[in-house]
Amino acid sequence: MGSEWLNRYVSIEKETDFGEEPSGTQIFGEVDDESFKQTFDLLVRSDMSRQVASKAVTNTKYGEGSINFAVQPDDFMGWVLSSLLPVTVESAFYDECTMTSRGFGYLAGSGALTDDGGTTTIGYWEVRNGASGELDSDNDLSGTNGEEVITMTSGQVTDTAWTLHAGVTVTPTNPGYAILGEPDSSSTTKGTYFSYTGVSGDSQLTGVTTYKADSTFTTAAAMTTVVDNTVCVQYENYANGIEPGRVYAYITVPGSGKSAVADLDEADDFPGLSALLNASPKIGGAAITGAALAIGGASKHVFNEPVAAADVYPSFSIRVGREAKEHTFTGMVSTRLSLSANLNEYVMASVDWVGQAEETPGDIQEGVTFSGNDVDALHFSGAELYIDGSLNTSTKVQSITLEININRDIDSAYAVGANTIQRIPPSRTREITGSMEFNEIVYSDTTGLKGEPTYADLATSTTVHALHGGQGRPALLIKFQDQDDADHMEIQLYNVRFEAPEASVSGRDPARMSVNFQGFYDSKATGAAKAIQVKLKGTGLSTDAYA
Amino acid sequence: MVSLEWAAGLGRAIPESWFPEVLKMTEEKCINFSKRFPHGAMLPEEPKPAKKAAPKKKAAKKAKK
Numbered sequence: 148m149g150s151e152w153l154n155r156y157v158s159i160e161k162e163t164d165f166g167e168e169p170s171g172t173q174i175f176g177e178v179d180d181e182s183f184k185q186t187f188d189l190l191v192r193s194d195m196s197r198q199v200a201s202k203a204v205t206n207t208k209y210g211e212g213s214i215n216f217a218v219q220p221d222d223f224m225g226w227v228l229s230s231l232l233p234v235t236v237e238s239a240f241y242d243e244c245t246m247t248s249r250g251f252g253y254l255a256g257s258g259a260l261t262d263d264g265g266t267t268t269i270g271y272w273e274v275r276n277g278a279s280g281e282l283d284s285d286n287d288l289s290g291t292n293g294e295e296v297i298t299m300t301s302g303q304v305t306d307t308a309w310t311l312h313a314g315v316t317v318t319p320t321n322p323g324y325a326i327l328g329e330p331d332s333s334s335t336t337k338g339t340y341f342s343y344t345g346v347s348g349d350s351q352l353t354g355v356t357t358y359k360a361d362s363t364f365t366t367a368a369a370m371t372t373v374v375d376n377t378v379c380v381q382y383e384n385y386a387n388g389i390e391p392g393r394v395y396a397y398i399t400v401p402g403s404g405k406s407a408v409a410d411l412d413e414a415d416d417f418p419g420l421s422a423l424l425n426a427s428p429k430i431g432g433a434a435i436t437g438a439a440l441a442i443g444g445a446s447k448h449v450f451n452e453p454v455a456a457a458d459v460y461p462s463f464s465i466r467v468g469r470e471a472k473e474h475t476f477t478g479m480v481s482t483r484l485s486l487s488a489n490l491n492e493y494v495m496a497s498v499d500w501v502g503q504a505e506e507t508p509g510d511i512q513e514g515v516t517f518s519g520n521d522v523d524a525l526h527f528s529g530a531e532l533y534i535d536g537s538l539n540t541s542t543k544v545q546s547i548t549l550e551i552n553i554n555r556d557i558d559s560a561y562a563v564g565a566n567t568i569q570r571i572p573p574s575r576t577r578e579i580t581g582s583m584e585f586n587e588i589v590y591s592d593t594t595g596l597k598g599e600p601t602y603a604d605l606a607t608s609t610t611v612h613a614l615h616g617g618q619g620r621p622a623l624l625i626k627f628q629d630q631d632d633a634d635h636m637e638i639q640l641y642n643v644r645f646e647a648p649e650a651s652v653s654g655r656d657p658a659r660m661s662v663n664f665q666g667f668y669d670s671k672a673t674g675a676a677k678a679i680q681v682k683l684k685g686t687g688l689s690t691d692a693y694a
Numbered sequence: 695m696v697s698l699e700w701a702a703g704l705g706r707a708i709p710e711s712w713f714p715e716v717l718k719m720t721e722e723k724c725i726n727f728s729k730r731f732p733h734g735a736m737l738p739e740e741p742k743p744a745k746k747a748a749p750k751k752k753a754a755k756k757a758k759k
Contacts, residue, residue: 238711444711631727633715686712686730 154511156468157181157214159226159479161461165571166478166503168464175517176216176223179495183212183467183476185505187566208504208567209557210476212465217493217526218486218627220634220685221519222693225448226463227498228681229693230481231551232450234458236403237692241269242443242682244396244411250424251329251338252378252392252432254279257618257673258419260396262408262440265415269440270398271618271673272417275536276391277381278308281429282327283350286377288339288357288370295355297327297343299379304346313384313596319344319354321594324364324382326392328373328431332360335371338431340364362390377431387597388538394420394435395536397619399675401449411438447684448693452577452677460553461694462571465500466512473511478503480571482555486625486638488530489546494627501555504567522634522687529628529635532583534598536620541597543589545659547625549581549638551679579640579666579678588650588660605648605662614643617671623664634685641669641678696724698736707734 158173187208191200218224229235244260257273259265280303288295303309310316312323328338340362344354359368364385380392389395394417413435414421424432443449453459460480467474479502488494531540532547553574560568589596591603604612614622622643628635648662669675701708701716706728708716716724 441714445709447711631723632719633712633723633727635715684715 154468154470154513156466156512156515156517158466158468158515159223159463160466161226161463162478165462168475168477168506173466173515174222174226175515176214176221176227177219177517177519178214178216181212181214181467183210183465183474183500183505185210185476187504205566207561210479210502210505211500212476213497213499215495215497217524218496218636219519219522219524220629220636220683221517221522221687222689223518224496224636225683225688225693227481227484227496228448228450228683230461230463230498231484231553232679232681233453233460233694234451235448235693236401236443237448237690238443238445239405240401240403240443240449241398241405241440242401242447242449243398243441244270244272245437245439245441246394246396246435247437248433248435249390249393249395250433250435251326252380252424252429253394253420254380254392254423254426254429256419256423258417259673260398261416261418262411263416264412265418269400269402270396272394272396272420273616273618273620274392274394274420274423275383275389277312277323277325277383278303279378279380279391280309281379282373282375282377284375285372287372288355289372292356292367292369293354295341295357296347297341297352297355297379299350299352301348301350304349304351309352309381310346312382313386313594315592315594317343317345322354323352324385325352325379326382326390327379328377329433330358330360330362335359335369336373338373338377339368339370374431376428378425378429384596384598386539386595387534387536389536392432395620396438397536397621397675398440399619399677401443401451401680405440405442407442408440411440413438443682443684445690446686446688447682448688450681450683450693452679454677460571460574462502463500465502468511468515471511472508474508475506476500476502477506478568478571480555481553482572482574483550483552485548485550486627487546487548488527488625488627490527492527494525494527494530501557501572502568519687522685523629525627525629525634525636529630529632531626531628533621533624533626535614535616535622537597539597540626541599543585543587543596543599544583545586546584547581548583549625550579552578552580554578577678580663581666582661582663584661585659588658600645600648600662602648602650602660605645606650612645615641615667615669615671617669617674619675623666629685634687635683637682639680639682640666641675641680642667695719696721700724701728702736704728704736705733706731706736708736
């Protein structure tokens with residue numbers, strides 16, 4: 148008899164050839180439970196000679212099992228992710244496009260982002276504005292803050308432009324937010340962040356408070372006169388953190404073998420962008436500066452769906468220590484991964500595997516080293532959800548689940564001549580589904596929403612509620628972090644559509660809302676050309692790709 | 695949120711690839727995080743000035759036949 152708890156483990160090791168047990172480095176995971184087994188039925192003769200059948204042989208055999216574990220930023224998690232998203236790169240991939248200044252006053256628009264002067268698209272840039280316009284004359288803003296009036300060109304204020312903020316009518320309790328010109332802390336004339344509480348006629352914003360360069364709209368600051376035609380752009384939704392008139396860029400092709408690029412050129416690498424700045428008669432906007440491409444850096448990994456013929460799903464040998472003996476399952480491939488983040492829990496993962504039949508149990512391994520020895524599991528308080536490109540995490544989501552299922556077809560992996568599978572069970576439709584529970588019923592007049600779908604969006608609208616902005620903007624970005632907000636896993640979905648919500652009230656429970664969603668491929672011409680992308684970063688992760 | 699200069703004062707060799715995360719940390723979290731790394735200087739070295747390309751040597755003229 149073995150030494151019980153000392154010899155419980157699950158390890159995975161990538162196979163070079165399907166079904167052939169490798170003898171390299173195993174990666175041991177700190178799993179909560181496993182259920183690996185081999186499965187077969189009896190193939191029973193059904194002759195008419197006797198009432199009871201007299202002959203039977205072993206029918207098709209295969210191995211299957213699930214593991215449940217807390218998500219940790221360790222190599223075990225990295226290999227698990229690579230089993231479903233096998234196009235993976237460490238460090239040398241474009242991670243994000245950074246800028247010293249995102250500019251001011253650009254009109255809304257989007258276009259390609261390149262790293263070679265306009266030839267190779269690696270992503271997209273976009274400017275997200277609410278309404279936009281320009282001053283009708285020199286505006287003296289030296290009066291009492293909160294009572295100022297900004298006058299724009301006539302006709303620019305309409306029932307929908309400037310009158311609404313994030314879909315809700317602008318009032319003193321739901322002010323609108325905007326940027327005039329190029330805010331500068333040392334100037335009272337170049338521009339300012341400002342809020343307003345109403346509109347008048349077809350050109351005026353009333354109840355204006357100016358904040359100069361304070362983008363948090365905290366400390367009001369007096370202005371003097373801002374000149375005629377200075378550009379004025381409204382926040383699409385102040386709560387989501389996306390500033391109007393400014394440029395945000397998303398990488399859709401992270402690539403491999405990349406190095407950081409320090410000096411992107413606005414004219415060449417952001418085609419179409421310069422035309423949106425200071426378009427006549429507008430003046431006072433400022434161009435982006437210091438645009439650069441940052442790479443992932445050491446121990447940051449990106450995982451993507453297979454896109455080329457060479458991108459194949461890997462198979463693994465999984466060894467399970469069961470106190471006295473080691474059970475080995477070769478040719479194992481993952482078919483489903485589910486993740487869940489609930490209050491008071493670690494972020495949990497569950498993975499289903501299928502593969503060849505089990506081998507004869509062998510000697511147990513002793514004193515194994517788990518890949519997550521030095522890291523803590525990610526947990527609910529570090530879970531964040533960013534909706535539709537929002538820079539601010541939602542504060543209304545109480546739990547979220549996500550499942551990726553590639554529906555492997557075991558039947559297609561058999562061949563006559565053997566009763567176990569002979570090739571990797573082919574994958575079928577990739578299904579990405581999930582659910583989220585909100586801590587209240589989110590109504591359309593709820594203020595402070597950061598892109599969360601409302602009950603009206605989900606239930607009473609005549610069209611399906613879709614988050615599908617294109618341009619590589621994540622429809623949902625789920626981020627799980629450790630307690631230092633350092634190690635993390637980031638899941639990006641690019642095209643999300645919601646099912647009908649549930650918002651029933653029961654007994655004395657508070658009213659909440661939950662909704663299921665599905666993730667789809669982003670097929671827009673200027674889209675991500677993928678359904679999902681995952682990034683994993685941790686100080687304990689390998690500095691080699693999981694490939 | 696801490697600055698890189700503040701984090702450098704912790705005297706831990708936090709790699710440059712973690713600077714984006716450091717900039718979003720509170721002081722308490724940054725102190726905890728820094729303990730994962732050995733003692734040492736954090737800030738990256740100043741980029742070295744690019745070396746001037748060696749002057750091209752003129753191709754030797756072919757000897758006249």
